[in-house]
Amino acid sequence: MLANQIHRFLPTETDTAAFAAALAPRLRPGDTVLLEGPIGAGKSAFARALIRARLGRMEDVPSPTFTLVQTYEHPDGDIWHCDLYRLTDPDEVLELGLEDAFSTAICLIEWPDRLGSDTPDSALQMTFAATEKGHTIAMNVPQNWSTRLDSLHD
Numbered sequence: 001m002l003a004n005q006i007h008r009f010l011p012t013e014t015d016t017a018a019f020a021a022a023l024a025p026r027l028r029p030g031d032t033v034l035l036e037g038p039i040g041a042g043k044s045a046f047a048r049a050l051i052r053a054r055l056g057r058m059e060d061v062p063s064p065t066f067t068l069v070q071t072y073e074h075p076d077g078d079i080w081h082c083d084l085y086r087l088t089d090p091d092e093v094l095e096l097g098l099e100d101a102f103s104t105a106i107c108l109i110e111w112p113d114r115l116g117s118d119t120p121d122s123a124l125q126m127t128f129a130a131t132e133k134g135h136t137i138a139m140n141v142p143q144n145w146s147t148r149l150d151s152l153h154d
Helices: 013-026 043-055 092-096 098-104 112-118 143-152
Strands: 002-010 032-036 069-072 079-083 106-110 124-131 134-142
Touching: 002 013, 002 143, 013 043, 013 134, 013 143, 032 043, 032 112, 043 069, 043 079, 043 106, 043 124, 079 098, 092 098, 092 112, 098 106, 098 112, 106 112, 134 143
Parallel strands: 032 106, 032 124, 079 106
Antiparallel strands: 002 134, 069 079, 124 134
């Protein structure tokens, strides 16, 4: 059940990084963030900024398009950045070890439709879109995230 929705217009990459930095400290191990939207919508840029903000340093954050998963160690909980675009069957998710990561790490999942029935019910869903003037994000906020994300409203 959704508690609310949050919509953001992010005209620049700096705005995207600032929004990602605002979300980063609110995440905890066991959280899954689904990053939806077409190629070029800003999913990877957002994930990169969030990972850097969470780690507190300028980290090399390559797109996991070909590796499928990039992991980042952090004392408060590891971060898994996954790009599932190349998966052809939801059963392939099991081979990546995501089942365990969903409960022990912060998971950022691009192309989450590839998860099929393995999509965590409590995941935060973020839908990205590119416009002529910038990017937009629509967040569907599950009830269990509501109090952590209340201050992110416009």
